[in-house]
Amino acid sequence: MRASSGDTIVAISTALGPGAIAIVRLSGARSLEIADSVFRGSAGLSGAPSHSVHHGYVFDADGREADEVLATVLRSPSTYTTEDMVEFGCHGGAMPGRRVLEVCLNAGARLARRGEFTERASLSGRLDLVQAEAVADVVGAKTRRGLEIALGQLEGGLSGRLTELRASLLDVRAELEAQVDVDSDEVEPGGPEAILAALEASRGLVAELLSRCELGIAMRDGLSVAIVGRPNVGKSSLMNALLMRDRSIVTPLPGTTRDAIEEFLHVRGVPVRLIDTAGWRDAVDEAEEAGVARARAAAAGAALVVLVVDASSGVDADDEVIARDLEPARTIIVGNKIDLGAAVRGDELAAAFGSSWLGATCVSAKEGAGLDALRDLIVSAALGSPPGDEPAHLSNVRHVDALKTVDAALVRASRLTRESGPPEVVAVEVAEAATALGEVTGETTPEDVLERIFERFCVGK
Ligand SMILES: Nc1nc2c(ncn2[C@@H]2O[C@H](COP(=O)(O)OP(=O)(O)OP(=O)(O)O)[C@@H](O)[C@H]2O)c(=O)[nH]1
Ligand SMILES: [Mg+2]
Incomplete structure (x- = not known):
């Protein structure tokens, strides 16, 4: 474990930008002394009881007012870091918090590193590493x-x-x-x-x-879902139908989508990163070739692949070539354009490719039929079950x-x-x-791992 440096740290703990208040917080043995040296209120902070709030003003060393504040005194050990802490509630916006921060730095506090408040909470044993993360x-x-x-x-x-x-x-x-x-x-x-x-x-x-763990990770990081298939089967139309807006360009011409297009949405409460890709075929030009390469990379990297085929015309040799490059255990098959009639039924689709795919269903991206069943299938195929109340630790x-x-x-x-x-x-x-x-x-976590963990935090947390 990293040793606590013991000095008193300070940071703006609220997001910078427009807002009603900004909070500047101090933690460490000298918090009360430093806060008291810059604060003027009806009484000093050093003698104030723990968990008490005081109205007053923060002044810089030249006696110029930095902001009108509410100072909260939090005494060790019942604080976030277990150290003495003071929080100045300042006016929001770009400047007041920064001015109060600057005054505290000049009065002897050190600017906190990312996550250093939480790191101190973890070093003191109040939180273990799992809790800190x-x-x-x-x-x-x-x-x-x-x-x-x-x-x-x-x-x-x-x-x-x-x-x-x-x-x-x-x-x-x-x-x-x-x-x-x-x-x-x-x-x-x-x-x-x-x-x-x-x-x-x-x-x-x-x-x-x-x-x-799959459910927990998807809930934390989001689930990546790549839509692939040969040109013109309706991949972009399906992307737009799931997003319920006109995001990807759709035309009757094969080869419309060139780049991989990503959008974020929730599917049955699960955060999903949906990726529309170029149709897989022997590319007619360099740009399309690059697009197909991106489509393949998206399929390789996604948690779940949606292989779209044209159900109105049935599965053809080109679909089979694409399917051979996909992992059945990570792929579902979607037959699109059933509004034009179905040459192949949903339950026949997976069998048509002769492998154990995660599931198959038919939709009409144009008219919206079958989209609800597809949403259920995406979640159950990727996570095993829809997110209920079970503890996903x-x-x-x-x-x-x-x-x-x-x-x-x-x-x-x-x-x-x-x-x-x-x-x-x-x-x-x-x-x-x-x-x-x-x-x-955290009992036996190497130093470099700890550093990486706390670098993910924001300054002031
Ligand atoms: N009737 C019908 N037409 C559809 C459906 N989905 C897509 N289309 C049509 O099929 C054509 C191709 O649709 P896109 O969504 O651009 O197909 P794509 O797979 O993204 O094509 P590329 O980007 O070229 O690979 C368009 O004319 C769409 O209107 C559908 O469910 N029913
Ligand atoms: Mg497209």
Whole structure:
């Protein structure tokens, strides 16, 4: 963990720009002293009780007024950072907050780094790393459900489960290490079975957390969905129909869309980044060739691919060529233009390509038929189930990667135990799993990872 520098930091904690108020906050041992040296009110701040609010003015060293403020005194340890804090509520807008910040800097405070208030909260042990990261997710939440997941993590729901899991792994490791020291004749016959049972129980918990991670990550980061297919099947029309506005250019000419066009929307409450792409074919010019390359890249990078075909004319060889380049486990097939009659039904579509696709449905982008079913299919294909109230604890790729490491180590530990491997070797695997968990909660997180985490924050948080 990074050591707290101990100095007193200051930052503007509200967004810059037009607004009713701006908050400048100080944290650190000298907060009250520095605030008192720039503040004039009916009484000083140094003697004020915790969680009290005081009206007054902030003056610079030359005695010029910086702003009229409300000063909130927050005393250690019941504060966000656990240190003494003072918050100046200034007038909003571009200048008042900046002037008060400048005055505080001149009075001896240091400008806070990104996320340094939250980092101090985490260094003091008031928040663990999962909770600290959840603070950034609360601020960045794009949906109501995303906010609920982040708030649940901030309250410690996920941390509690991970800490429990880590404690039980450390117990298993201690048990294994005890076996190393004991003469093999003295080991209780039930030993390996008990170890195996504990390892399997831990794996069960890891699997349960991982099973809901796709939903959590989609709620936090959004789901990327690429619309692909041969020219003129109605990809851009489908994009516009889902967006309910005329975003992409639609013409009867094949090869209309050249660039990849991205738009953000909510599908059944899930934030989705929808990407319309150029029709895949042997390009007629350089620009189209570049467009097709972008379409392929979009399909490769998307969480879900929507392959559009013309259901009124049926599946043809060109569709099949495109389908061969897609991953069935990440792709749904949409038959469009059913208002012109359907040469192929929705349930025949997936079979027409002869692979296990995630699902298929028919629509008319022009008339809107089938779009509701398509919305349901997008969400269920990508996330397994629509976002309900179930606790989707994991929402951060860093946590998911760490839990996959935990799972792999536990698999190796179980196998070694079953094969009567030496307890000290099993203990190494269990220790690796415990370390990976510690990196999530912050007990064993390397310095550079911590730095990257707090760099994601805004200044003043
Ligand atoms: N009847 C009918 N026509 C449609 C439907 N969807 C699209 N079209 C028509 O099909 C033509 C091509 O539509 P686009 O949306 O531009 O097709 P695209 O797949 O984006 O084509 P490219 O960008 O060239 O790859 C246009 O004339 C649309 O009006 C539909 O559901 N029904
Ligand atoms: Mg198009």
